[in-house]
Amino acid sequence: MYGNELNQYLFELSQYIRRQxxxxxALEKRIDMLEAEIKHKNGTTIEKVEYKFDQLKVExxxxxxxxxxxxxxxxxxxxxxxxxxxxxxxxxxEQQLTGNLQEYLQVNGPTMIRNLSNEHAVSIDESDYxxxxxxxxxxxxxxxxxxxxxxxxNKPLQANHDLPSFIENKIIEEFxxxxxxxxxxxxxxxxx
Numbered sequence: 540m541y542g543n544e545l546n547q548y549l550f551e552l553s554q555y556i557r558r559q560x561x562x563x564x565a566l567e568k569r570i571d572m573l574e575a576e577i578k579h580k581n582g583t584t585i586e587k588v589e590y591k592f593d594q595l596k597v598e599x600x601x602x603x604x605x606x607x608x609x610x611x612x613x614x615x616x617x618x619x620x621x622x623x624x625x626x627x628x629x630x631x632x633e634q635q636l637t638g639n640l641q642e643y644l645q646v647n648g649p650t651m652i653r654n655l656s657n658e659h660a661v662s663i664d665e666s667d668y669x670x671x672x673x674x675x676x677x678x679x680x681x682x683x684x685x686x687x688x689x690x691x692x693n694k695p696l697q698a699n700h701d702l703p704s705f706i707e708n709k710i711i712e713e714f715x716x717x718x719x720x721x722x723x724x725x726x727x728x729x730x731x
C-alpha cells in the first residue's frame with residue numbers, strides 16, 4: 540500500500556506541475572500580446588486639426604519661399620539661404636511638429652491657395668500649387684527654430700507642452716498670411 544500512496548502522490552504532483560506549466564505558458568502568451576498592443580498603440584494618431592492663419596509670405600513661384608520675411612527685409616539681405624536641418628537635430632516634438640505642418644500643407648494647402656486666389660481675383664495654375672506648398676514645407680524647420688527661440692527668449696510659456704502648440708499655430712498663421720500677401724502682390728502687378 541505504501542507504494543500505491545507514493546505513486547498516487549507523484550501522479551498528483553506531476554499533474555499539479557503540468558497545470559502550473561500550462562498557466563505559466565498562458566500568462567507568457569498574454570504578456571506578449573499586451574506588449575505588442577502597447578507598441579502598436581504608442582503610435583500618435585492625429586484626428587481633425589483646425590487652425591487660424593497669419594504671417595507666411597510667398598514672394599514668387601520660382602526660387603525659395605521665405606517664410607516670415609517681408610519684401611522690404613529681403614532688399615536688405617544679401618545672401619538668404621535656407622538651411623536644411625536633418626530631423627535628427629530636432630527633439631521629438633519638433634520632428635512631430637514638422638510632420639504635422641507638412642501634412643497640414645498637403646491636405647489644406649491646395650484649398651487654401653484656391654480660396655485665396657479666388658478671393659484676390661488672381662489666376663494661379665494648379666500645377667503651381669505644389670511649388671508653393673513645397674517652398675513653404677522647406678522652411679518649416681527654420682520657422683520652428685525661430686518660434687522656439689522667440690518664445691523662450693521673449694515670453695516663456697507656462698509649461699513645455701504649450702510650446703509645440705504655440706509654434707504650430709504661429710506657423711499655420713504664417714501660411715495663410717504669406718499666401719494672402721502673395722496673392723495681393725500678383726493682383727497689384729496685374730493692375731500696373
